[in-house]
Amino acid sequence: MADKTDTATPNPISAEFLLEQMRGYVAFGEQMSKLSEQIHDTAQNETDWGTVLRQNFDRFKAAIVESADNPNVNPELAQLWTQTLDIWQQTVTSLKGVGLPGEETDAWLAHREVQTQYLGLLRQSAGAALDLMEQRLSERATTGKVIDSLRELYNLWVDCNEQTYGRMLRSIEYSEFSGRLFNSLLRCYPKGAIVP
Amino acid sequence: MIGLTPERIAEELRGYSTRITEGMETLRNIGEIGTGASPRDPVYQEDKLVLYRYQPRVAEPHSIPLLIVYALVNRPYMMDLQEDRSMIRGLLDAGIDVYLIDWGYPDAGDRTLTLGDYIHRYIGHCIDYLRDRYRQDSVNLLGVCQGGALSLCFASLYPDKVRNLVTMVTPVDFHTPDNLLTHLIRHVNVDLLVDTFGNLPGGLLNFAFLSLSPFRLAGQKYVDLVDILDDAEALRNFLRMEKWIFDSPDQAGEAFRQFAKDFFQQNKLVKGEVMIGERRVDLRDIVMPVLNVYATQDHLVPPAASKALAVHGGSQDYSELSFRGGHIGIYVSSRAQREVPSAIAAWLLAR
Numbered sequence: 001m002a003d004k005t006d007t008a009t010p011n012p013i014s015a016e017f018l019l020e021q022m023r024g025y026v027a028f029g030e031q032m033s034k035l036s037e038q039i040h041d042t043a044q045n046e047t048d049w050g051t052v053l054r055q056n057f058d059r060f061k062a063a064i065v066e067s068a069d070n071p072n073v074n075p076e077l078a079q080l081w082t083q084t085l086d087i088w089q090q091t092v093t094s095l096k097g098v099g100l101p102g103e104e105t106d107a108w109l110a111h112r113e114v115q116t117q118y119l120g121l122l123r124q125s126a127g128a129a130l131d132l133m134e135q136r137l138s139e140r141a142t143t144g145k146v147i148d149s150l151r152e153l154y155n156l157w158v159d160c161n162e163q164t165y166g167r168m169l170r171s172i173e174y175s176e177f178s179g180r181l182f183n184s185l186l187r188c189y190p191k192g193a194i195v196p
Numbered sequence: 197m198i199g200l201t202p203e204r205i206a207e208e209l210r211g212y213s214t215r216i217t218e219g220m221e222t223l224r225n226i227g228e229i230g231t232g233a234s235p236r237d238p239v240y241q242e243d244k245l246v247l248y249r250y251q252p253r254v255a256e257p258h259s260i261p262l263l264i265v266y267a268l269v270n271r272p273y274m275m276d277l278q279e280d281r282s283m284i285r286g287l288l289d290a291g292i293d294v295y296l297i298d299w300g301y302p303d304a305g306d307r308t309l310t311l312g313d314y315i316h317r318y319i320g321h322c323i324d325y326l327r328d329r330y331r332q333d334s335v336n337l338l339g340v341c342q343g344g345a346l347s348l349c350f351a352s353l354y355p356d357k358v359r360n361l362v363t364m365v366t367p368v369d370f371h372t373p374d375n376l377l378t379h380l381i382r383h384v385n386v387d388l389l390v391d392t393f394g395n396l397p398g399g400l401l402n403f404a405f406l407s408l409s410p411f412r413l414a415g416q417k418y419v420d421l422v423d424i425l426d427d428a429e430a431l432r433n434f435l436r437m438e439k440w441i442f443d444s445p446d447q448a449g450e451a452f453r454q455f456a457k458d459f460f461q462q463n464k465l466v467k468g469e470v471m472i473g474e475r476r477v478d479l480r481d482i483v484m485p486v487l488n489v490y491a492t493q494d495h496l497v498p499p500a501a502s503k504a505l506a507v508h509g510g511s512q513d514y515s516e517l518s519f520r521g522g523h524i525g526i527y528v529s530s531r532a533q534r535e536v537p538s539a540i541a542a543w544l545l546a547r
Contacts, residue, residue: 013438015220021418022216026209033205036198053198084410091403095393137198146199150208153198154419161411169376169408179383186388
């Protein structure tokens, strides 16, 4: 009668998933590699580290913006900061029942529009995070603190994104937006369509 | 200042890729991920609910049993995740006779279940089962998170049946300024949601939780995974937690409708306006001793949301236990194992 364990299930993380995560980190590393190379080149003629950083960080920001405008340019880089939208889309796809609503309906188009707005919000947050990251790097320079590993840079980037994303999340506008995101999806389905 | 060169970054990325590649082998051979460390016996069943009794770990456990009511969201094995991370084991070791309700996985047949079913019927029947079995008028009740809110309702409606009430990371005031879940759901058309889906899909809840901290929860956590890929035991622990996070039962539609609207959107619990069936919940009717356990860094149930019980509850014997940690850490961190179950047990044994 004794029931020692709740359940035993296969490992929830696939190799494919792990590789996908790795590609995102590598994409970040490639951008940081370019940044460090440019900084190194600029520093030959410019001694003020703040100026060097400012001149070159803009190129990193441009790469991020480019990945936002056209995710096909560098999908791995885009995926780093669009993941909440990706998770939303995966969730919508996984909803059981009648499957995805017809993409030609007005309701679906309206939901697509809300998703586009979502991407815009994420883009703003990601941009603000890069500004914050640049500021943090400058502050470190004034205190002589050196970042000497890619992981440390990545962690800084994560911290900055969490901070600016969190600020966005806590806004009244985002609360209203969250309602629009859910409600616009729900309007794509006839009432009771997915009731199992 | 960035002290990195492209060569250094390339070297770091090569090392990262190598560790991932080697770690794949560990991942492939990791086997099944089990949860639940402590032996237990099913003692009562009703619909999908199973009431378990955990096998005591002392010769003579405390004469008043403790019923744990977990949230409807996620699965209750978080309370007994593995041998060295088990709130339940800590309670058993301290001499408590522990029972736990497993709600199971609601399906289409459960979409009309109401909060009345969960509180009057399911919790009520489990409490009555224990009262009969132990020949006691009242037993101890411990509610976790949303299960704490359900336990508050039960204790308010049936104060004579609850000897002592423990609430853990339980929301009471849903409209404190830092309550992000309320913030996300405030403008959602809950009626449309339930009318469309019947039961609320667990995946939508997962999205809501991940969206609170996506860069850490859906990115950094997996980048950091590389550090433990060569350690099978650490990896197994990580995967066990992953399994729990994504093991999200659907929510019975009508119960979710009322919980989302009355608790989250309209904050009726602290206003004394929640109706469970025909009966109104008044927190001032909670007159038995109460221990309110909260986590100081809880991003899902902020401390202020829990501590509101001090103001709105009716107990003259009210205590708080503050744990320095988060919503999950309070169950699974090493410090939690040392601090929380022993404190709860001591509080119960003194009453």
